[in-house]
Amino acid sequence: MADQAQSVTVTIDGLNVSVPKGTLLVEAAKQVNNEIPVYCYHTKLGPAGLCRICLVEIEGMPKLQIGCNTRVSDGMVVHTTSERVNEGRRAVLEFFLLNHPLDCPICDKGGECDLQDFSMAYGQGQSRLADRKASKPKAVDLGPTIVLDEERCIVCQRCVRFDDIITGERSLVVKDRGHRDIIATAADEPYHSNFSGNVTELCPVGALTSKTYRFKSRPWDLQRTQTTCTQCSVGCQLLVDVREGTVLRTMSVPTDDRISDGWLCDRGRYNIGFYDDARRLSAPLYRDSGHWMQIQWQDAVELWAQAIKDAIAAGGPQTVGVLGGGRLLNEEAFALQHVFRQLGVQNLDWRSGPQRQATPGRSGGLPTELEAAEAIVIVGQGPSETAPILDLRVRKAVLQRGAVCIAVGSRDAEPPYPCKHVATIKDAVAAVPKGAKRIALVWDGVDPQAGRELGNAFAAEPTLRYIAGEQGNARGAEAMGMHPASGPGFAFGSAAGRDFAGMVEDARAGKLHVLCIFGANPALHFPNGNAVAEALERIPFVVVSDLFMTQSAEYAKLVLPAHGLFEKFGTTLNLGGDVLPVNAALNAPQGTLSDLEMIAGLAQALGAQLPGASELAEYVIQSAAATHDLELGDERLCGATPKAALPAQAEGDGTLRVAVQSRIFAGGGTVAHDPWIEQLQPLPQAAVSPSVAQRLGLTTGDCVDLEGAGSTMHDLLIEVRAALPDDVVAVIGGLPDDPANVFGGGALVRIGNIRSAGELAGVPAAS
Numbered sequence: 001m002a003d004q005a006q007s008v009t010v011t012i013d014g015l016n017v018s019v020p021k022g023t024l025l026v027e028a029a030k031q032v033n034n035e036i037p038v039y040c041y042h043t044k045l046g047p048a049g050l051c052r053i054c055l056v057e058i059e060g061m062p063k064l065q066i067g068c069n070t071r072v073s074d075g076m077v078v079h080t081t082s083e084r085v086n087e088g089r090r091a092v093l094e095f096f097l098l099n100h101p102l103d104c105p106i107c108d109k110g111g112e113c114d115l116q117d118f119s120m121a122y123g124q125g126q127s128r129l130a131d132r133k134a135s136k137p138k139a140v141d142l143g144p145t146i147v148l149d150e151e152r153c154i155v156c157q158r159c160v161r162f163d164d165i166i167t168g169e170r171s172l173v174v175k176d177r178g179h180r181d182i183i184a185t186a187a188d189e190p191y192h193s194n195f196s197g198n199v200t201e202l203c204p205v206g207a208l209t210s211k212t213y214r215f216k217s218r219p220w221d222l223q224r225t226q227t228t229c230t231q232c233s234v235g236c237q238l239l240v241d242v243r244e245g246t247v248l249r250t251m252s253v254p255t256d257d258r259i260s261d262g263w264l265c266d267r268g269r270y271n272i273g274f275y276d277d278a279r280r281l282s283a284p285l286y287r288d289s290g291h292w293m294q295i296q297w298q299d300a301v302e303l304w305a306q307a308i309k310d311a312i313a314a315g316g317p318q319t320v321g322v323l324g325g326g327r328l329l330n331e332e333a334f335a336l337q338h339v340f341r342q343l344g345v346q347n348l349d350w351r352s353g354p355q356r357q358a359t360p361g362r363s364g365g366l367p368t369e370l371e372a373a374e375a376i377v378i379v380g381q382g383p384s385e386t387a388p389i390l391d392l393r394v395r396k397a398v399l400q401r402g403a404v405c406i407a408v409g410s411r412d413a414e415p416p417y418p419c420k421h422v423a424t425i426k427d428a429v430a431a432v433p434k435g436a437k438r439i440a441l442v443w444d445g446v447d448p449q450a451g452r453e454l455g456n457a458f459a460a461e462p463t464l465r466y467i468a469g470e471q472g473n474a475r476g477a478e479a480m481g482m483h484p485a486s487g488p489g490f491a492f493g494s495a496a497g498r499d500f501a502g503m504v505e506d507a508r509a510g511k512l513h514v515l516c517i518f519g520a521n522p523a524l525h526f527p528n529g530n531a532v533a534e535a536l537e538r539i540p541f542v543v544v545s546d547l548f549m550t551q552s553a554e555y556a557k558l559v560l561p562a563h564g565l566f567e568k569f570g571t572t573l574n575l576g577g578d579v580l581p582v583n584a585a586l587n588a589p590q591g592t593l594s595d596l597e598m599i600a601g602l603a604q605a606l607g608a609q610l611p612g613a614s615e616l617a618e619y620v621i622q623s624a625a626a627t628h629d630l631e632l633g634d635e636r637l638c639g640a641t642p643k644a645a646l647p648a649q650a651e652g653d654g655t656l657r658v659a660v661q662s663r664i665f666a667g668g669g670t671v672a673h674d675p676w677i678e679q680l681q682p683l684p685q686a687a688v689s690p691s692v693a694q695r696l697g698l699t700t701g702d703c704v705d706l707e708g709a710g711s712t713m714h715d716l717l718i719e720v721r722a723a724l725p726d727d728v729v730a731v732i733g734g735l736p737d738d739p740a741n742v743f744g745g746g747a748l749v750r751i752g753n754i755r756s757a758g759e760l761a762g763v764p765a766a767s
């Protein structure tokens with residue numbers, strides 16, 4: 001019920017409703033379950049007043065008004081279904097259909113198209129046009145993800161406005177005028193965006209379609225399941241549409257205001273093709289004398305249990321390690337540590353990449369709270385490539401609400417919104433507007449010293465804190481006790497094992513005999529890839545549970561085929577601290593098991609106890625909600641040891657320090673095994689500052705090698721990036737064909753083997 005002082009009462013089709021003053025008529029009507037038809041209007045985009053399908057009759061006003069851009073006033077009497085209204089809408093539709101093709105039988109939008117639906121409700125049923133319809137190009141390739149049918153477009157401009165208001169990228173435009181107007185990209189470049197798929201949902205007709213879904217199905221043939229995306233730590237709610245056992249598309253949940261704001265990033269939306277990929281593992285694999293052979297699950301579990309028993313009997317529980325990464329659900333992470341802790345194993349960790357901490361502690365903010373911040377301070381890699389939908393909240397705060405964004409020592413590409421670049425956290429404190437009451441701190445969880453410094457610098461201010469790292473259910477794994485120093489619910493003092501870096505050291509020293517890797521790929525993602533490879537070589541029994549033969553699985557003795565996210569039930573814990581439901585939308589392939597089923601089998605073989613389903617659910621809720629006073633860079637989670645000294649860089653010695661950056665489409669697991677999405681993997685890239693580019697005579701598009709620390713990265717495309725410091729080269733991590741972790745964190749490298757963009761294109765170099 002609206003506040004009386006601020007509310008107005010309006011009568012809509014005979015029903016009285018009280019709404020806050022200033023409410024748009026189209027929104028007020030929803031309160032009485034009356035959906036006024038709209039095309040250009042969208043709740044998140046606001047009114048545009050372009051299409052006029054929302055005509056309504058307001059008593060006392062001589063002409064029909066548009067419901068989407070009329071604010072209600074007290075005593076207003078509105079008719080939305082009168083004869084005059086219907087006649088107005090009929091005329092509007094006749095105009096829209098004038099040149100619209102008769103495409104419904106072959107249009108992907110058929111069955112869920114607003115033009116089809118409103119034509120049925122208000123249209124006149126036949127055309128009065130005697131001339132030929134104007135024709136326009138069909139199936140225009142707009143970019144790597146989207147196809148445009150120009151004839152179907154009703155120029156509502158939702159797509160253009162999304163790209164302006166929500167992403168700030170402004171790459172979509174309306175070209176030409178009158179009946180020739182079309183949607184295009186600003187510079188005729190392909191439409192590239194991490195959020196491109198949203199325009200297909202916004203498009204009220206079949207003009208914008210996803211390449212992944214074209215001509216695949218009718219909506220009534222799809223079975224829909226709501227679940228949570230765990231491709232990153234945001235936890236967007238997701239609708240999974242399945243037909244005959246295949247995921248055909250995913251859609252956003254428009255009412256998910258708390259987390260996704262009704263959007264999805266392209267990773268969450270499009271990375272669905274791997275479920276049916278022929279490379280998927282479908283039976284346990286055992287490596288004997290260098291050869292892989294398929295074995296039965298029972299044999300696999302027995303071999304695994306025996307290896308653990310033998311290792312513990314020979315050298316104690318410290319010879320066993322477990323790495324359980326962000327693909328695990330809360331229940332799986334809890335069960336994993338629970339079983340191994342019963343055996344005395346303390347070497348437990350979720351940190352298979354550079355991220356060290358996932359839980360921000362007491363003042364952790366919700367995604368929705370971030371958009372109300374007046375100042376946002378970003379330390380480390382920003383969320384654009386690690387938690388994309390959180391990045392949209394940053395954009396909303398800055399572009400729509402005037403927040404100030406400050407990035408400290410950023411290595412990221414320039415964002416599509418105003419952002420102050422500063423060198424130190426002290427500079428960031430000075431850059432926060434005086435009197436700003438809501439300050440948000442966004443940290444990537446990688447450098448604990450930077451995290452501590454950030455927390456301390458703003459200790460006196462009320463802040464909202466976010467850790468936007470690169471692993472999906474990292475916060476869940478951390479809270480469930482997959483940590484060498486903390487049991488479930490941050491029970492510090494109950495554990496004292498080795499973190500994964502310590503396990504790598506132990507392995508290289510021949511002290512680790514069994515390593516169990518669940519849902520993680522440290523060979524590709526851990527900062528020192530060469531050390532991990534050497535460690536994995538030396539461990540006698542490595543077990544990997546995964547969907548594919550990953551870079552880490554190549555070293556295993558035993559590989560266990562696992563269920564994917566859409567094939568299991570459970571919960572996840574997102575970066576805002578919400579426990580979110582995961583629901584199976586697919587039957588898993590024969591021969592695979594969920595990680596929980598594998599852990600249960602192991603527990604049985606080892607005589608360890610596992611809580612029953614309801615008890616496990618209770619433990620998960622308790623552990624996720626445990627009150628704790630964690631700080632950013634908390635020493636209890638990250639360790640107190642300062643970072644190992646980086647190799648010294650003498651001024652002018654021509655070396656550059658490697659900064660590894662995440663990208664949403666880089667990775668060796670589901671991305672690399674999704675035939676369609678593989679093409680979205682970025683090419684290896686080396687970003688340098690303008691002065692480094694000038695010194696070496698480089699321009700964007702040139703191709704180079706990086707050499708240093710005994711390794712080489714080949715064929716990287718140069719990008720000249722304005723905000724980069726002069727001593728840094730930023731490279732993309734997680735690319736299977738050119739892994740950036742060959743150098744180890746912070747290594748010094750030189751740029752060599754320079755080939756100019758012109759040379760590569762076959763243009764002879766100027767003499």
Ligand code: SF4
Nearest residue numbers: 153154156157159203
């Ligand atoms: S392509 Fe779709 S969303 Fe974009 S203007 Fe045309 S009809 Fe509207």
Ligand code: SF4
Nearest residue numbers: 229232236265268389
């Ligand atoms: S932002 Fe993260 S959780 Fe949301 S759709 Fe993208 S990958 Fe999934």
Ligand code: FES
Nearest residue numbers: 040051052054068
């Ligand atoms: S929805 Fe009102 S003018 Fe388009």
